[in-house]
Amino acid sequence: MNLPPSPVSLQRPGRLWLLALLFCAEVLALAVAYQFFAVIECHATDLNGVCRFLRSLVARAVVMFAAFGLLLWARPLALSAFRRSVEGQGAALVWRLLHVLGVLLLISPLAFAPGGNIGAVFDLAVWPLLLGSVLAAVGGLFWLAPPQAWARLLVQDHFAPVITLALAAVLPDLADMALPLWDWQGLTRLTFDAVHLFLGLFASDIRVDAPGYIIGFPQFSVHIARQCSGVEGVALVTGFTVLYAFIFRDTVRFPHFWLVVLPLAIMLSWLLNVVRVGGLILIGQYVSPDLAVNGFHSYAGWVFFTLLALAIVWGVQTVPWLHRARMSGPTTAGRLTEDPLAGALLPFAIFMGVSLLTHALFPHPELGYPLRAMALGLAIWAFRGFYRQFEWRVDPLAVALGGLVGLGWLWFDQADARAGMDLARALGGLSGWMLAIWIVTRLIGTVLLVPLVEEMFFRGYLLARLDGPAPWQRLLAVAVSSAAFAALHGRWLAAGVAGIIFALVMLRRGRVADAVIAHIAANLVVAAWAFATSDFARI
Known part of the structure; x- marks a missing residue:
């Protein structure tokens, strides 16, 4: 199985919160992507007002998430009734597909904008951004709960959620x-x-x-x-x-x-x-x-x-x-640490959050990698009981395919030489023992921690949730999870192919542990090359 089963008393009460956590992680990933991999100067476009509104959606979403969480905290009886109304009701596939399609549309301008300059193609990019915002919001809303449950909640709580979210927006x-x-x-x-x-x-x-x-x-x-x-x-x-x-x-x-x-x-x-x-x-x-x-x-x-x-x-x-x-x-x-959905989602959300924090606190974000590794290590340790439930036996085929992914990653690497020089200069400013700590944590994080957290999210959660008995459902699950994996890594072709291989490795025996092992093998090849050449910009 991809995720070990848990008693309903552990999994059901946390479903709403864990999906909300997933949506927060998506907003955070979009914020990171458009802050660090894209250039948008709204005043230089012909649609300045629309551009400014789209740029404000991340801030609005964050405030609305926090406000809705505050509302649910203040209305425990309404929340309890809301949970009971959706318990046992899985979200219709159409809402999940709409939400995922919306997220992919929001990411898509990064693929065709020259050098990440969204402003240069904003007349074209505005359409997937607007449509993606609507689909992601509507699909996510009804993925969380069906329309009937939302209608009952609004009437039962005298439409306070609408007023609250409007004020937050x-x-x-x-x-x-x-x-x-x-x-x-x-x-x-x-x-x-x-x-x-x-x-x-x-x-x-x-x-x-x-x-x-x-x-x-x-x-x-x-x-x-x-x-x-x-x-x-x-x-x-x-x-x-x-x-x-x-x-x-x-x-x-x-x-x-x-x-x-x-x-x-x-x-x-x-x-x-x-x-x-x-x-x-x-x-x-x-x-x-x-x-x-x-x-x-x-x-x-x-x-x-x-x-x-x-x-x-x-x-x-x-x-x-x-x-x-x-x-x-x-x-x-x-306990939250006993919930399988939390084990798949929460460490990944922590990973994204700490990545944003290192961009805020360090002159070169990679200098903060020890902080990322420490946060990931603590998250994995907190969910160690969940991870122990998997069958951690080395599959030679998974190792071999992972090694090929690592070699392909190195072979097709077109990394910016300037970025490598910037990182080298930043590392050159560290003292000897600080550099040693950075190298050790970088290798541990790259080879062991990141593969586990990413595979639990992309394959153990996203792929498993979208997968179904029909061939088209499996094909869609592989495509969506691989595209999301590629978007995170910024190399659409290489990371997309790697995502497909990791997905096939998992689906071969239905074991997410095999995908983790393949990912570890791939990162081990890349990390060994980076360590041998002192070119840490590759990992």
């Missing part, structure tokens, strides 16, 4: 609308002075150009414009605070909440923005200007403000003074 627009507030000279000056005071805690040679709002050091300084004011974070935190008040309106004490929590949330958002800007300047001065501009400036603010919003929501929920009555959340049967 417009948060990016509220952030744009709030941008003119940062043109108010008094507020801008207050932020500038606060950054100056923060930097004064760590250094004395601060360069200040008050009329131009430029602050920093002789070697690195920034202009505090409204684009880097952190208004998106303030809008996010404020929006989540208001959403919390709306969702928990039956238990929250509103005079206390509006007079204390909302002003505190806005103040904390502003203070966090001051720390963010000051931290960016300190990193640019003492660590790396590239890390400050290209990494920290772009991503860390989003991460920090999201964590702040969640921390405020958690803090409010734990203070009895802010509630008329305490509310207990729903209980779950069984």
Whole structure:
């Protein structure tokens, strides 16, 4: 079997959450793909408004996922009824196919855009992007639960989900609308002075150009414009605070909440923005200007403000003074680490999340590979009981086919020489023991950890879920799982062929462990070549 069976009490209660986790992983993968492998300058296209809307869909999806999770937490009875209504009802194949087709359409512009420049072909790319967004959303919605279950949930909860998701969806627009507030000279000056005071805690040679709002050091300084004011974070935190008040309106004490929590949330958002800007300047001065501009400036603010919003929501929920009555959340049967779907999905989601984090925190994202390996190792260790249920016997044919995949990967490699030089320069800046740690974790992660996590997701979950008794269903399952595998690796032909081979290896005996072993053999060949030639850009 591809995934070991588990009792219904363990698997059914987690189905909705695990599918939501899959959708979050897809959104994260799309964000990474379009952030690091594509170039889109909306102002240079003829459809600036449509382009900006499409670029905002990832942020909207993330906020809507979080808001819906908050809603389900606040309505345990409605959630319980929703689960009971869909228990035992598998999603119709048409919805799964629509969702997968939509995701593939969203990825497709990366395949035909020259050099990843989506803007150059945006008139053509806009159609698969728009159609893919609709199909992925509709298919995912009804994959999660049939239309009848959604209708009952909306009526039973007085259409609160629609209002909640609508409010969450417009948060990016509220952030744009709030941008003119940062043109108010008094507020801008207050932020500038606060950054100056923060930097004064760590250094004395601060360069200040008050009329131009430029602050920093002789070697690195920034202009505090409204684009880097952190208004998106303030809008996010404020929006989540208001959403919390709306969702928990039956238990929250509103005079206390509006007079204390909302002003505190806005103040904390502003203070966090001051720390963010000051931290960016300190990193640019003492660590790396590239890390400050290209990494920290772009991503860390989003991460920090999201964590702040969640921390405020958690803090409010734990203070009895802010509630008329305490509310207990729903209980779950069984441990998450015992759920086979979680074992297939959660480590992959962690892998994608930590990959994004390394792009945010390191001047060259590959320098953060030890962090990725550690996160993967912890995830695999947490689900070790699940992985032990598989039959881990070495199949000579799987090893042979995996070795051929590795040789083909090397033979058809057309890696950018500049990318290899950039990585070599980044590694050259490490000390001897740090370089040794990086090499060891890179080899362990590439050869052992990544094959296990990727195969459990692409073959153990995606291929197994789409597979069926009809030949066309099997063919579709192989094609879709291989195309998704290719999209993740950025080499459509080589990775697509590798995905097909790994799928056939699994289907030969119905054992995902065979696909894992073949993947390990392939990566071992590539890693051995990379280690022998010191060309780690190949893995």
